[in-house]
Amino acid sequence: MLLSQVEHNCRFSVAPMLDWTDRHYRYFARLMSRHTLLYTEMVTTGAIIHGKGDYLGYNEQEHPLALQLGGSDPADLALCAKRAQELGYDEINLNVGCPSDRVQNGRFGACLMAEPELVARCVAAMREAVDLPVTVKTRIGIDDQDSYEFLTQFIDTVSAAGCDSFTIHARKAWLSGLSPKENREIPPLDYERAYQLKRDYPALTLALNGGIKTLQECQTHLQHLDGVMVGREAYQNPYLLASVDTELYGQTTPVVERQAVVEAMVPYIERHLARGGRVNHVSRHMLGLFNGLPGARGWRRTLSEKAHLADAGPGLLLEAMACIGELPADA
Template sequence: MLDWTDRHYRYFARLLSRQALLYTEMVTTGAIIHGRGNYLDYNEQEHPVALQLGGSNPQELAQCARLAEERGYDEVNLNVGCPSDRVQNGRFGACLMAEPELVAQSVDAMRQVVAIPVTVKTRIGIDDQDSYEFLTRFIELVAAAGCEQFTIHARKAWLSGLSPKENREIPPLDYERAYRLKRDFPQLTLALNGGIKTLAECQTHLKQMDGVMVGREAYQNPYLLASVDRTIYGCDTPLADRREVVEKMVPYVERHLASGGRVNHVTRHMLGLFNGLPGARSWRRTLSERAHLPDATPGLLLEAMAEVGESLEPEVE
């Protein structure tokens, strides 16, 4: 999720769930190899964390996978699902579904140089290539190259005519196709993605699939993650308290400021923490209007939280 699941969001998310596997936003091989920024930077507290790569050159993907393993990432995931024009122009993302042999070569090249899992995230089809036979051929070829784990976004992608946002909403969800894929490939580990909003829905899908990936809902309503460890993983741990999470984020923001960052780099990911509670609008407004100012301090988080009120009973899915 470009510009969303950066390292600041992932640190915040890890305070809510210790068990959920976190994914980076998609990072291109070109950025990692030729960019000036530290595109593999993350916080040690994020584990388990997977690097999601965008690219189509097997040698460059292998180089980046090796770097990711050296940096301590727990998984490398190849994105074959993003439909944006910018991604297509770079010959990666969902357009690669039309080149399963190249995806297979890329997976093989990465697996040759790393011991951590190499996984693939894909759609169920692209444009008019959306038959079940098209999908199974893609899975068969990539699995033959050694990929044992796939995340299936249960919508096809239109590579032209729809924006990335529209591609997340307009093509209809087809969960049954993903279920069928699991029945036909029981030896593979298959996770489901797309349109999942509650942990109750996750539990329903887990009766058919090996895992679920929740994207937008976990970002927009992050307290959903607080129940994941107990509800999905069966851990006997207390729910994260919203106030304690905010208090723990204050020293994190202080460290970010000391390294030259700004308060809103972090707080923009926290706007949905109090959704559904009295004062949530004041929380969002305070952070939205003041966190970007040059004189903003980490204490702004505590000021904004003071406006929420005292009734903050944890919600259970």
């Protein structure tokens, strides 16, 4: 399957998800869709500037690829954005949606919705530092500040600083009293509010996030908005991505088969092992590849029980595949 960089757009993307959308998942996802915009996990400016890890590393095959930054200091964000541009990222995204206590203590994430002028300064600093698109992922409100007027004031202020692309998580966030998981499930979804934003701001590029599970739902939302961002479903049922290019981008190339994806991951795991990694660093992202098919439980069990072992090798994927047997023609 040809894997090449394609022009930036937000028609379909996989949400940045902590501990999930790492470089291994993104390589795996790219085998199934050439056009999906992929995001890193949120990376804090402090980790990039002061940390010793390779927080910005990625594989060239992952393009188009966006870096999501967490932070609220304009100078630090500008520095990190510049580093990302030098490394070849395709977009810089600012997190204004995460409601966790740890993120709030660092004064970034969803709590920044209450400080639109600060967000605007952050955007302006990054736009001054790089030529890449600088985008914002936000909620529709926070706590009791959840009126449409509050949301539009935020959009007005941040867009005036030069941000013309927003991803709207169509739930408000409670900054206290709910866990991050509960904040993804308990506040009700309000897709109509995102639709109204697009009607009121037709010049802005607006994508929708929150609760989207099927490509049919994506097509419905795309009648109202410029893009859709799918989160947990794209991780837990990753083969959803295999039909994105045909159903949402009009491509006529054949849909990649699951077995071909597994076979393509074998040399990738070989390279990872050669660098000192372990099979489970990669295989944990592949557990849902055969969801809904006979033998899926055996596939998951084999990988879950053996991939962490010190002597596990890339052949474990093929061993796990043996649990699946012959797939139906339309699988």
